[in-house]
Amino acid sequence: MATPDLTDGELEQLIACPSCDALYRAVSPGVGARATCERCHHVLITPIAGAALQIVALALTILVLLTAAVFTPFLSIEANGLKHSVSIFDATLAFAQVNMIGLTVLVTTLIVVVPLLRMLLLLFVLVPMLLKRPPFDGAGLAFRWSEDLRPWSMAEIFVLGVGVALVKIANLAHVEIGTAFWLFAALVVVTVFQDRFLCRWTIWGALESGHLAPEEYARRGAARQPAGPEHG
Amino acid sequence: MADVQAEPRQCLTARQAGLVACTHCARVWPLGTETCGRCGKRLQSRDTHSMSRVWAWWVVGLICYIPANLFPMLKTTLLAKTAGSTIVGGAVELMAHGDIPVALVILTASVAIPMGKFVAVAYLALSVQHGWTHDLLRRMQLYEVVEFVGRWSMIDVFVVAVLSALVQLSVVVSIHPGPAAVTFALSVVFTMLSARSFDSRMIWDSLDAKPLEASKT
Ligand SMILES: [Zn+2]
Ligand SMILES: [Zn+2]
Numbered sequence: 001m002a003t004p005d006l007t008d009g010e011l012e013q014l015i016a017c018p019s020c021d022a023l024y025r026a027v028s029p030g031v032g033a034r035a036t037c038e039r040c041h042h043v044l045i046t047p048i049a050g051a052a053l054q055i056v057a058l059a060l061t062i063l064v065l066l067t068a069a070v071f072t073p074f075l076s077i078e079a080n081g082l083k084h085s086v087s088i089f090d091a092t093l094a095f096a097q098v099n100m101i102g103l104t105v106l107v108t109t110l111i112v113v114v115p116l117l118r119m120l121l122l123l124f125v126l127v128p129m130l131l132k133r134p135p136f137d138g139a140g141l142a143f144r145w146s147e148d149l150r151p152w153s154m155a156e157i158f159v160l161g162v163g164v165a166l167v168k169i170a171n172l173a174h175v176e177i178g179t180a181f182w183l184f185a186a187l188v189v190v191t192v193f194q195d196r197f198l199c200r201w202t203i204w205g206a207l208e209s210g211h212l213a214p215e216e217y218a219r220r221g222a223a224r225q226p227a228g229p230e231h232g
Numbered sequence: 233m234a235d236v237q238a239e240p241r242q243c244l245t246a247r248q249a250g251l252v253a254c255t256h257c258a259r260v261w262p263l264g265t266e267t268c269g270r271c272g273k274r275l276q277s278r279d280t281h282s283m284s285r286v287w288a289w290w291v292v293g294l295i296c297y298i299p300a301n302l303f304p305m306l307k308t309t310l311l312a313k314t315a316g317s318t319i320v321g322g323a324v325e326l327m328a329h330g331d332i333p334v335a336l337v338i339l340t341a342s343v344a345i346p347m348g349k350f351v352a353v354a355y356l357a358l359s360v361q362h363g364w365t366h367d368l369l370r371r372m373q374l375y376e377v378v379e380f381v382g383r384w385s386m387i388d389v390f391v392v393a394v395l396s397a398l399v400q401l402s403v404v405v406s407i408h409p410g411p412a413a414v415t416f417a418l419s420v421v422f423t424m425l426s427a428r429s430f431d432s433r434m435i436w437d438s439l440d441a442k443p444l445e446a447s448k449t
Binding site for chain 1: 243244245246247248249251253254255256257258259260261262270271272273322326329331334338368369372373376379383384386387388389390391393394395396397398399400405409413414417421424428433435436
């Protein structure tokens with residue numbers, strides 16, 4: 001049952017389900033298909049043709065949309081003959097005015113900083129890969145951060161929040177939706193597409209084969225210990 | 233009703249094969265390796281401290297959630313009179329105006345999801361601590377739902393931010409965030425951290441324990 005003496009090459013062929021620890025021989029399911037864990041149905045591998053190019057293109061789109069969305073007015077309100085436009089920048093500053101700096105930081109982080117940072121990290125990881133060049137130093141760390149940040153990127157929730165706010169305020173004043181709102185809505189759609197193209201296993205595989213530095217081989221060799229969980 | 237076919241079968245796990253799996257990039261390493269040579273994440277065959285972290289974040293999240301419901305989320309000043317509205321109060325107001333769907337969105341995101349999350353995470357943690365062997369797949373799916381849905385609770389915080397930014401022009405009406413906005417936001421963050429601390433591989437250990445016991449005798 002136990003297979004303690006596998007070489008690095010053989011280990012590389014294996015994949016363990018992160019959700020339930022089931023061990024499989026990693027076989028790419030073919031472009032467009034997905035390999036799922038047999039017992040917990042976690043999606044393990046979903047290779048997509050030209051994924052790197054599409055992710056990079058979408059990341060650039062998101063960067064442009066996000067930057068434009070932050071500074072253009074995204075809602076304007078008319079009451080008592082006065083017109084007032086708000087950008088997302090203003091929305092996050094609203095908390096600062098009542099001494100809620102913590103909330104300002106949190107909201108800005110969730111809707112602007114994290115999405116922005118994720119895209120920059122993804123570009124850092126994927127652009128060299130796209131140009132068929134070895135990855136930058138720290139590309140692995142960058143990709144791990146980008147994936148860890150994923151649940152904290154909340155642009156789509158913010159868009160729904162704006163919708164609710166509009167309804168709440170509809171009977172107090174006349175509200176117009178500005179350009180930035182539509183930019184943000186587009187951003188949500190683009191993000192959903194990008195997430196579908198992103199297959200962790202494929203990117204890690206490419207990163208690993210692309211730049212396996214000699215010292216990393218050495219470290220792995222040293223890290224191996226006589227394994228054996230079985231007790232007789 | 234019975235979904236016998238959904239009951240998962242046993243299969244070889246990385247731990248049984250003398251390997252330790254990276255939960256981030258799914259690469260396997262010999263048991264005893266400390267960090268993943270590919271992505272750099274610290275490796276643990278089972279995160280033994282995960283339960284105490286789950287419960288710690290869970291408790292802090294709950295502590296923040298209680299004042300979030302008692303104090304006002306929004307303070308509306310209309311004609312020099314200030315009125316605060318709590319999460320539930322705000323939803324009731326919306327219903328009174330006839331905006332039932334929006335009221336339901338708020339109630340779902342701010343009441344049903346957080347409450348459900350507290351119950352679900354506690355249930356998952358207890359089930360692992362007591363080694364329950366039933367409904368493995370269901371519990372796994374419950375965990376995935378909790379992870380997916382938890383972020384959406386943040387919606388009310390965004391609503392408050394947008395409203396306060398928007399309604400600043402007039403002398404007649406002004407809206408400011410109340411203290412509950414802070415505690416509610418914190419509660420969402422803490423419960424997300426609680427769910428993310430959970431090592432779902434431990435759900436399946438009760439199943440994997442069986443063949444080991446059997447093969448010993
Ligand atoms: Zn699995
Ligand atoms: Zn790893």
